[in-house]
Amino acid sequence: MSLAFRAVYWREMVKFFRFKSVLFSSLIQPVMWLAFFGLAMSKSFDKLTSMIPSTPGVPTVDYLTYMGAGIIAMDVLFSSLFGGTTLLFDKKFSLLKETLASPISRINIVVGVGLSGMTKAFIQTAIIIVFGRFIGMNFFKGYDPIQTLVSVVGIFLLVGIFTLGFLFLSGSIAITVEQPEGMQSILTLLSMPLFFISNALYPVDAFPEILQFLSIFNPLTLLADGIRYFALGSNFSVMGGHYIYTTADIAMSFLGLVFFALTMLSVVLWRFNKVDI
Numbered sequence: 001m002s003l004a005f006r007a008v009y010w011r012e013m014v015k016f017f018r019f020k021s022v023l024f025s026s027l028i029q030p031v032m033w034l035a036f037f038g039l040a041m042s043k044s045f046d047k048l049t050s051m052i053p054s055t056p057g058v059p060t061v062d063y064l065t066y067m068g069a070g071i072i073a074m075d076v077l078f079s080s081l082f083g084g085t086t087l088l089f090d091k092k093f094s095l096l097k098e099t100l101a102s103p104i105s106r107i108n109i110v111v112g113v114g115l116s117g118m119t120k121a122f123i124q125t126a127i128i129i130v131f132g133r134f135i136g137m138n139f140f141k142g143y144d145p146i147q148t149l150v151s152v153v154g155i156f157l158l159v160g161i162f163t164l165g166f167l168f169l170s171g172s173i174a175i176t177v178e179q180p181e182g183m184q185s186i187l188t189l190l191s192m193p194l195f196f197i198s199n200a201l202y203p204v205d206a207f208p209e210i211l212q213f214l215s216i217f218n219p220l221t222l223l224a225d226g227i228r229y230f231a232l233g234s235n236f237s238v239m240g241g242h243y244i245y246t247t248a249d250i251a252m253s254f255l256g257l258v259f260f261a262l263t264m265l266s267v268v269l270w271r272f273n274k275v276d277i
Contacts, residue, residue: 008112084170
């Protein structure tokens, strides 16, 4: 693969910053998740669980901080799932055909779009982390500067891999369908089980056994676990539950997301080569 993907990447980023409505909604959406949904839910859950005794000797995390990791994962999920629509509109208006007439290969187009989406996800993640500090989200509590830096790098690495996986999935759908309405219906149908069969906003301990099993393989659960490990530590309690994350757990989350991203890359390249543009 050549470095031609840089032209596609730059085009997508110019579009992102040029269209003010898209830029504004992308930047304000994570703030709104935290300010409205986050604060409202955290107050309710903290009140309901205030009488539950915490685990002795284990740091207690408030629900807003616990949910903050899930909000990052959820925001990145929705933005990356719908990020592939750029390929659908390029195909619909024959811009993709003109791009393919140039020396740029199909893998460069896919990688360029994927990396642009990853950059946008990094911006949204940074906004949530920074704004969260102002409303009481205690990420990196007790960390020294080196630990904080390592944790931020770990979070961004997981977010980047996760975003690429779902952008490739979204891109494969965009190449296949013909109408935006059809793609929107498919993505909405996908986002529902991914969101609810995960631990993004609440623990999965009370789920039926089949849903607990499915949540283990949910990329959203893998991302939320990884973010909590880096942001909250490996040993904490929340809402009366005790959570312990080992290095092996996070390594499995990392490998699971890498496997998902590589699988989706193979799928989108296969669809790109099969579909008549």
